[in-house]
Amino acid sequence: MDYFSYVPGGPNPVDTQPMDIIVDEPYHCAMIEEKSQEILEAENEKLDQAIAQFTKGFDPSTFRNEIISALRGLASSALPGTYEHLLMLCFITDDELQDMQKELENLLQLSYGQVLDELVPRPKTNITDESYFATEIETLRRLLEPLRADSTSPVYWLSLRRANPTKARQQLEAATKVINVFKKDVLADMQFDPQERKIVNPLPVSTERSAFVSMKHLRIDACKDTLHWDEYNQSNMNLTMFYHAYKKLLCENNPDKAREWGWLPPVVLEAPRASSPQASIGDLAYWPLKQGINNKYDLLVKTALWLALARGLPAVHLFCDCARVFTSLVPSQDASPRTIVLLRHLTRLRVPVEAINPNPRTPVPFQKRCQRGDNDDYFEDVWRSDQDLEKDLAQNVSLYGMDTAKDVRRARPPPPRRSFQQQAQLIKDALTVEVNFADVWPRKDPASVSLIPPSLPKLIFPLFA
Numbered sequence: 001m002d003y004f005s006y007v008p009g010g011p012n013p014v015d016t017q018p019m020d021i022i023v024d025e026p027y028h029c030a031m032i033e034e035k036s037q038e039i040l041e042a043e044n045e046k047l048d049q050a051i052a053q054f055t056k057g058f059d060p061s062t063f064r065n066e067i068i069s070a071l072r073g074l075a076s077s078a079l080p081g082t083y084e085h086l087l088m089l090c091f092i093t094d095d096e097l098q099d100m101q102k103e104l105e106n107l108l109q110l111s112y113g114q115v116l117d118e119l120v121p122r123p124k125t126n127i128t129d130e131s132y133f134a135t136e137i138e139t140l141r142r143l144l145e146p147l148r149a150d151s152t153s154p155v156y157w158l159s160l161r162r163a164n165p166t167k168a169r170q171q172l173e174a175a176t177k178v179i180n181v182f183k184k185d186v187l188a189d190m191q192f193d194p195q196e197r198k199i200v201n202p203l204p205v206s207t208e209r210s211a212f213v214s215m216k217h218l219r220i221d222a223c224k225d226t227l228h229w230d231e232y233n234q235s236n237m238n239l240t241m242f243y244h245a246y247k248k249l250l251c252e253n254n255p256d257k258a259r260e261w262g263w264l265p266p267v268v269l270e271a272p273r274a275s276s277p278q279a280s281i282g283d284l285a286y287w288p289l290k291q292g293i294n295n296k297y298d299l300l301v302k303t304a305l306w307l308a309l310a311r312g313l314p315a316v317h318l319f320c321d322c323a324r325v326f327t328s329l330v331p332s333q334d335a336s337p338r339t340i341v342l343l344r345h346l347t348r349l350r351v352p353v354e355a356i357n358p359n360p361r362t363p364v365p366f367q368k369r370c371q372r373g374d375n376d377d378y379f380e381d382v383w384r385s386d387q388d389l390e391k392d393l394a395q396n397v398s399l400y401g402m403d404t405a406k407d408v409r410r411a412r413p414p415p416p417r418r419s420f421q422q423q424a425q426l427i428k429d430a431l432t433v434e435v436n437f438a439d440v441w442p443r444k445d446p447a448s449v450s451l452i453p454p455s456l457p458k459l460i461f462p463l464f465a
Contacts, residue, residue, distance in 0.1 A: 040165070047165040050172040051158070051272050051309065057279025057286065058305050060157075061271035064147045067091050070299060079330055080104050080343040081197065083296045086326045089137060089349065090144050090303070098350065105347040111331070112340050129200040132216055134349055136322055139223050143307060143315050155310045156229045156265055159272045163262025168312070174394040175308035175316045179284055181397045182320040183301060190289070190328050197325050197342055201403060208405035215392055215399060222314035229265040272309060296328075317393050324400045 071091060078084040078100070088100055145151045158168040203209040251258045258264040279285040284305060287297050300323060307315040331343060402408055 043165040043169065044162055047159070047161075047169045047172075050169050052275040053176070054172065054284055054305050054309055055272050055275045056283040057274065057276060058284075058302055059274035060306055060309050061273060063302060063306050066302070067147050067299070068149050070295065074296065074299075075100070078104070080108050080347050081326055081331060083300060083323070083326050083328055085346065086323055087296060087299055087303070090140055091148060093148060093150060101347055101349060105344070108340070108343055108347055111333070112335065126200045128213065130345060132213070132220075133199040133322075133325070135220060136216075136318055137349055139220050140319060140322060142227065143223060143311055143319075144303070146310070147306070154265075154269055155271065156226070156269065157271060157310055158312060159309070160266055160269065161262065163260070170394075171313040172308060174313050175304075176284065178313070178317055178320055178397045179301070179304050179308065182304060182323070183287075185324060186297065186300065186328070187289070196336070196339060197327060199325055199342065199345070203403065203405065203408070206405065208408040212399070212402055212408050219314050219318055219393065219399070223311065223318055226311040226315060230263075313393055317398075321398055321400045324398070 071088070074084045074087050075092075078088050085104070089097065092100065146153045146155050158172065161168040201209070201212060203212060247258075247263055250261075251263055255264055259266060281288070285301060287301060289297070304316050304319055307319050325346075331339070335343075
């Protein structure tokens with residue numbers, strides 16, 4: 001029996017009574033571990049239910065064959081700015097893309113002649129928007145590379161994220177909203193006269209425009225991160241050197257344990273199967289209207305479903321926004337100069353897939369020692385920005401159409417205010433920098449500095465003549 005006994009020099013032994021110590025830590029830890037396992041199993045079951053909703057009438061494992069068989073019909077009906085044009089941009093090989101774009105550009109020249117760019121006002125901000133759109137198409141081609149005939153790239157399905165199923169389920173739930181809104185937009189485009197398409201944002205140079213561009217850039221980075229296997233960052237523990245050192249050690253010496261924790265992908269990357277052979281009314285894969293020969297609308301919806309299951313929310317968010325630039329209508333003969341310039345830009349896209357680097361971004365190399373000049377707060381800001389992006393994409397089903405500063409401010413919540421401890425630490429760091437650079441930036445009392453250059457003689461004014 002464990003108890004506290006009298007210690008010489010301590011309290012009066014008469015007042016000290018034996019005390020039993022109940023050591024229940026192993027039992028308590030076992031309860032916590034059992035509860036955590038129950039929660040994990042429940043979340044995995046919810047993830048299975050979410051995947052079943054996406055695979056009603058859609059089989060991701062055979063979608064590649066469906067794409068390959070549909071390319072011939074898409075190529076025969078592809079015109080500049082149409083949905084067929086977008087699907088061809090996504091699924092054909094690099095060499096075929098160069099040939100197709102050249103043919104469409106020649107067709108545009110024959111249909112409308114030479115329309116000078118000077119006829120359309122082109123602010124300097126348009127260059128940034130056009131560059132971002134080209135990068136977005138490049139990113140889409142890289143994300144959809146496993147669906148091309150000549151590709152052997154692996155796909156890390158969300159159904160394999162069993163170490164952290166909550167994050168995967170939340171992304172699928174948010175992707176459901178994005179796809180449903182996208183389907184409504186496509187239906188509205190078919191039934192009503194669509195508004196003029198654009199890839200530029202009219203926002204002037206401002207804080208709101210910087211926030212908008214940051215959201216687009218972070219979305220592209222989030223899409224690139226899905227090209228390799230790595231678990232979702234849970235906390236800023238991932239920014240420590242210890243985390244990366246232990247992760248590398250476990251992956252090299254105990255890969256089974258690393259797979260259990262989600263640090264390594266499964267040995268077999270099995271794609272989800274269709275939960276039902278046909279889609280019914282209300283299912284994500286269901287398209288309400290009768291389609292033509294090439295089934296372009298069916299392919300659009302299924303491409304979004306495939307991206308959601310294979311890449312997650314950022315990828316399907318990006319695809320739906322890029323698809324909003326295209327239309328189901330054939331370009332009219334009396335198109336405006338602005339529309340012709342847009343179509344010309346779409347036909348001049350040359351997007352080599354090698355331009356997108358899929359290497360993971362390691363925030364803190366564990367081999368590196370902390371130096372005085374390191375800006376470790378930068379990596380934490382990047383991590384927090386990624387967390388904020390997930391909230392932004394979940395709350396806003398599209399970034400297309402954010403044309404005013406009010407739209408951007410409504411889309412992004414205000415930044416959190418610094419706590420008192422953070423403010424005190426900021427002041428402390430500033431004082432540390434001041435002390436370290438005191439010899440570089442010597443301070444002098446302004447009163448002791450002579451305003452008269454030493455080269456000039458000093459004038460003496462006699463007070464008394």
